[in-house]
Amino acid sequence: MTKAADKTMAPAVTRDVTLRIGGESGEGIVTTGEVLARIAAYAGLEVYTLRTIPAEIKGGHVMFQMRVGSEPVHSEGDALDILLAFNQEAYDKHHRELRAGGILIYDNNELTPPAIAGEIQYALPLTSLAKGIDFFRGKNIVAIGALVKIFGLPYDKAKAVVERQLGRRGADLLAKNLQALEVGYTYAEQNITKEAPYNLGVPEGERGADHRLVMSGNQALAIGALAAGCTFYAGYPITPASDIMEFLAAELPKVGGTLIQAEDEMAALGMAMGASYAGARAMTATSGPGLDLMIELLGHASMTETPVVIVDVQRAGPSTGMPTKTSQGDLFLAVYGGHDDFPRLVVAPLSVEDCFYAAVDAFNLAEKYQMPVIILSDFALSNRVETIPSFDMSRVQRVQRLLWTASGDGDNSYRRYRVTESGISPMSLPGMVGGSYTAEGLEHDETGAPGYDPELHTTMMEKRFRKVRTAADEIRTWPHAIWRYGHPEPEVGIVGWGSTAGPAREAIDRALADGMKVAAFFPRFLSPLPEAELSAFVAPLKAVIVPELNYRGQLADIIQGRFCMQIHRLNKFTGQAFTAGEIYRKIAAVYSEWVVPTSA
C-alpha cells in the first residue's frame, strides 16, 4: 500500500469530486474520461476511475466515472457531484445518482432536462460546436475543453495530455483534436457563469508527474511480471484479462521474452508449464471460466512441482455470468479448486498499485517453492485507471529456483523429488548431463518413478505440503504480507481481501472520525492464510465484519470454519464494487449492536 497506509489513524482528506460521464458506445466516452483523468493527474491531483462497458462491440451505453481529489482516493465515491450526459439515455440512467445540489452538464443539442431547484445546470452544445469545426466525432474533446475550463484545470497540461494520448494517430487528427479542445474551452469561458462549488484547485507546487504513475491494474500487473523477470506468456483471450496479454505481446520481445496465443486455457497453462519446465519464468492470465478449465493442470503443476504464475482477473459469474462486471467469486476455486489436496499459493492484490507487487511476489514464490501461484485480481482493479505512486524497485528481487548441480563424481542417481526438510528439492533443467528424469503426474518416488505404496504416498504428500509451511514461515516475515489499518485497539474488525481494501479504508476513516474503534486486517496471501496473526487480530474483537463481492461469503466461510466464530457478513453481488458508504453503514450497524458504549 501507499506510505499513507502505514500511518494508522490518519483519516484521508475528503476534498474530492466524483464525476460521471455517460453516452453511447462509439462517442469516445472512455477517451473523454481517460484524457480528463490524465489531465487531472498531470496537474498533480489524485484520480480513481471506474467504467462500465457494454459486452457488445458497437452500440450500447457506456459510463466512465472518475473521482478526483487533492489527497489519495481509494474508492469510486458514494454519489455523483457532477454528471456529464451526452444524451437522453445517460440522463435517464444516471441522474438519480446525482447528489442534491450537484452539477449537471449536458449536450443541449441532444437533450433538454427539466430545471431542478438547487441543481446547477450547464448546457454545452457539444454536437454543434464539433460540427462547427467540421469534426463531428471530436465532440468528446470539445467536452474535455469545456470541463477543463469549468473546473479550473491548467490548459497547458490539458494540451500536453491530448498531444501525448492522441498524438499517435497522425498530425492532422491531432491538430483537429487540439482545435476541438480549444473550442470547448473558449465556449465555457464565454458562456458559462461559474457557480460551481467544486474548483479542482491544483495543489501547490509541482507534485507529481515524475514520482506518480497513471495506470490500470492489468497494466501494473503486467509490468510487475516484467520486473519479476517473466520471459514467457501463454494465454487465451478472455474479458477482463486480455489486455494483460495484449500489453505483454508488445512488451515481452523488448526484454527478450515471447508470447504465444494458445488454442484454449488448458493449452495456455500447459504451455506456460512447459516453458517453466525448460527454465523460463512463465505466466498465463485468465478469468474464472478459464481458471475452471485450468484446474486439472493446476493440480498437475503442483504434483510435478513446476513453478508457474496464473492470474485470475475475476468477473461476475457463475458460468458466463456478467463478463464486464466485477466480483470476488473465485476465492474457493483458487484456494481449493481441484481433486484431492495439493498445495498452491494464492495472492490477492489490494489495489492497482499492489497488482505490481503481487506479480513480483508471485513469480518469486513460484520459483522458490516450485509450485503454482495464483494472483486473484478482479474486473474493477483490472480496468480502472488511477494515479499511483511510482514503484519501489527496492521491493523487486528476482529469486531463483533451487537448481540441481552435478556432483561430478559420476553418481548417476539424480533424485528430482528428493525428500527434504523444507520440502524443496533441487530441480535439474532438461539438457543437464546426469540430471535426466521423468516428471510425473502419477504419485512417484524421489526419482520420479510411479509408485502407489501407502508409505510413499504419505511421504510425498507431506513433502509437497511442507513447502507451504516453509513458504508461510517466510511470508510471515515480509512487511507487506498483511495490510492493517485503523484503530490500534479495535472493538470491531474488518477482515477482507483484495480490492475491497480501498472502500474499507475510507469507511474506517469515517468510522474513526465518528469515534468508533475499528480496524482492518487484509491478508494479501489467502493460501497460506496467516492464521496466527489473524487469530491474534480477531481474539479481542467484539465483532468481525467480512465484506465480500460474492453471494456466499467465501472468506467468511473459511474463517468461520477455522476459528468457529460468528461473522457479520456483508455480501454484495451486483457486479459492482463496494462504495465506502456501504461498508461504513455496516460498521455503524454492527457497532451500535455489539459494542456497549464505554462512557455515557
Place this chain on the structure above:
Amino acid sequence: MYDLKLYESIDENTWCPGCGDFGILAAVKQALAQLELAPHEVMFFSGIGCGSKLPHYLKANGYDSLHGRGIPVATGFHLVNPELKVIQVSGDGDSYGIGGNHFVNAARRNVDIVHIVENNQIYALTKGQYSPTSEKGMITTTTPEGAIEVATNPLAMALAAGATFIARGFANDPKYLANLIARGIMHKGYALIDVLQPCITYNKINTKEWYRMRIYRVEDEQGYDPADKEWAFRKALEWGEKIPVGVIYEVSLPTYEEQVAVLKQGPLYRQPLHGPTMAEDFEKTKREFM
C-alpha cells in the same frame, strides 16, 4: 550409431507381453541411436494411456503430463529450449480424442516437435472402450451393439490442419518405423507419425495379421510424390483393403519459432535472470505511464 544400451531404463515395464508398444519403443531407441542423440539431448512428453508410459521405459528426459495435454507442454518447452529434440508420444485416445484440439493446432502452428501416436484403435488402459479411431461397428465394452460413429482419419486431419510432415508406421515393423521416426526428428516443424499398433488384449479385429495383409509402403508405388498435397490426400484417405505406410507428406515451411524474431537470439532459458538492463528497461516502460 550409438549403443542401444545407452537408452535402457530401470523402470519396471507394465505393458502386456506381445504389446505393439514394445515395437514402438524399440524403434524410438533405434532412431535415437541412429541419429546419435544422447539421452540428455532428447526430451520426451507424453499423456495418459498405455503408450504414454513410454518415457519411463527409456533413458532420456521425460515429462509424463495429463491426458491429452502433452502437446501444449511440449510446445511451451520447445519455445524456451530448442536445443533439445522434443518428442511427444501418446495414444489415439489421448492425441485424437481428449487432446484433439491441441493436435489440430500443433499441426498448423508448426512448432518443431515430433508427435508419435501409438494408434491401437481402442482405449486399452481403461480396459477396452472404443476410441476415436475405432472402426464403425466395432463391439467394445461401451458399444455392445457396435460403434455408431465413423472412425476419425488422423492423416487427413493433419493434412487439412496444415502439418508439414505426415507419416504412418507399423509397430510390428520397428526397423522401418525407426527410419520414419528419425526422419520425423530431422524434419523442421511439426511431424506426425501415426503408428498402427496392435493391442493384443482388447482389439481382436485390428491384429498384426490383419495389418500385415493390408499394408504396403507408399514409396514403392509409382508416382510417389510426398510434396504433392492432393496426392497425399488421396493416400491419407486410403483405408480398408489397402493401407499405406511411409511418409505421405513432407514439405519445408518456416517453423513457428523461426518466425519469432526474439527466439533467433538464442534459447530463452539461457537468458541471464539478473540482466544489467533490468532497471533501465523498467524506466523506459514506466515513462509511458507518467
